[in-house]
Amino acid sequence: MTTAILGTMIVLLLLGFPMMVPLIVASVVGFVAIFGGIGHLETLVQQVIAGIQPASLIAVPMFIFAAEIMTRGQSAGRLIDVVMAFLGHIKGGLAISTAGACTMFGAVSGSTQATVVAVGGPMRPRLLKAGYSDSFTLALIVNASDIAFLIPPSIGMIIYGVVSGTSIAELFLAGIGPGLLILVMFSIYSYVYAVRHDVPTEPRMPWPDRLRAVRRAIWPMGFPVLIIGGIYGGVFSPTEAAAACVLYALVLEMLVFRQVSPRQLFATAKSTGLITAVVFILVGAGAAFSYVISFAQIPQEILAGIGIDGMGPYGVLFTISIAFFIGCMFVDPIVVILVLVPIFAPVVQATGLDPVLVGTIITLQVAIGSATPPFGCDIFTAIAVFRRPYWEVIRGTPPFVIMLLTVSVLLIFFPQIALFLRDLSIDG
Numbered sequence: 001m002t003t004a005i006l007g008t009m010i011v012l013l014l015l016g017f018p019m020m021v022p023l024i025v026a027s028v029v030g031f032v033a034i035f036g037g038i039g040h041l042e043t044l045v046q047q048v049i050a051g052i053q054p055a056s057l058i059a060v061p062m063f064i065f066a067a068e069i070m071t072r073g074q075s076a077g078r079l080i081d082v083v084m085a086f087l088g089h090i091k092g093g094l095a096i097s098t099a100g101a102c103t104m105f106g107a108v109s110g111s112t113q114a115t116v117v118a119v120g121g122p123m124r125p126r127l128l129k130a131g132y133s134d135s136f137t138l139a140l141i142v143n144a145s146d147i148a149f150l151i152p153p154s155i156g157m158i159i160y161g162v163v164s165g166t167s168i169a170e171l172f173l174a175g176i177g178p179g180l181l182i183l184v185m186f187s188i189y190s191y192v193y194a195v196r197h198d199v200p201t202e203p204r205m206p207w208p209d210r211l212r213a214v215r216r217a218i219w220p221m222g223f224p225v226l227i228i229g230g231i232y233g234g235v236f237s238p239t240e241a242a243a244a245c246v247l248y249a250l251v252l253e254m255l256v257f258r259q260v261s262p263r264q265l266f267a268t269a270k271s272t273g274l275i276t277a278v279v280f281i282l283v284g285a286g287a288a289f290s291y292v293i294s295f296a297q298i299p300q301e302i303l304a305g306i307g308i309d310g311m312g313p314y315g316v317l318f319t320i321s322i323a324f325f326i327g328c329m330f331v332d333p334i335v336v337i338l339v340l341v342p343i344f345a346p347v348v349q350a351t352g353l354d355p356v357l358v359g360t361i362i363t364l365q366v367a368i369g370s371a372t373p374p375f376g377c378d379i380f381t382a383i384a385v386f387r388r389p390y391w392e393v394i395r396g397t398p399p400f401v402i403m404l405l406t407v408s409v410l411l412i413f414f415p416q417i418a419l420f421l422r423d424l425s426i427d428g
Helices: 002-014 020-035 042-051 055-072 075-087 093-109 112-130 134-144 155-164 168-196 207-217 222-232 238-256 262-295 298-306 313-328 333-351 355-370 377-386 390-394 397-413 416-427
Strands: none
Touching (some): 020 042, 020 262, 055 112, 075 238, 093 134, 093 222, 112 377, 134 168, 134 377, 134 397, 155 168, 155 262, 155 333, 155 355, 168 397, 222 238, 262 333, 313 333, 313 355, 355 397, 355 416, 397 416
């Protein structure tokens, strides 16, 4: 049965079908193999519907909608300007500002692909003009967007929280430490790169201009305050914070900045609806697939084949990290979370690992895989946005991937990097 289910998925993927088709067809194949027919196929339909019923999932289209509105408006540009005002004049400052802007926009959008578009669009020409190579520039933009998957609000963490039953609020807190650590490492590498290649610095911006940039960015900087402060101040749940984020974006871009017209808002809503439809179909199909493989005890077979039952906590975490990293090099991150989390859930529970730590490590691996060859989704986003060939986009990737994997190892051996803020909030 395992061979039939996995074989069906692989064949359909190789034939070029979108990921939702292999998930659904493999689920039907498994269901028929288990029950000997399609007489009770409505059970599978019920699993699809159940998969998209959790209220927490409402946050996903809300954050996507807010990010789309801000990308069309001025918020992204103003956030970039304030980072440039303070960092642009130091050695490697333009590259450091790009990583910092990805972090700030990640605290608004929660999407790696939205960050590639919103930050990469205006920053890439400036980096090239300053003397950075295109391979370094593209790799920096693509990999710095990974920070958006960790800094709350993270769409990946929302999906993981729904699938695993882990607190999304705690996951959001746990992503801050690793996200900031990645920013520091990328900043150091950018400085070293600029020194080695003698990249000229930007002129130092005078303090009146800096203060002007801060004043212009005060409203956009309200997004992370609204999301993080609202959730941990007890004002909002994560879902309510997402709705408040949309309202704030609408007021900001339509009434304050007046950059988004009603016609543009309609186009934004349509784009969000299309993205949400794809995400929710994947979530529903993933739920049905998880039901089938759990009923067929495929996770137990796979874990027994790996020999993970005899591993300690470190072995389990390394195995999970490798599985998710490799998975996202080939398949959409949401699908990997939906398929692999139920497989590893029993051994995570049996080992007594903190699900918030596991979720943070999984989210990081998913983000890394999304920007890693051969088929990381952020690579193809960059190809489409910047119209550059595949090999040019991935050529500068290895140093960034090494840094990201280093953070992954540090998380396994020093979990307080992720859990410190979570534990502090619980103790408080």
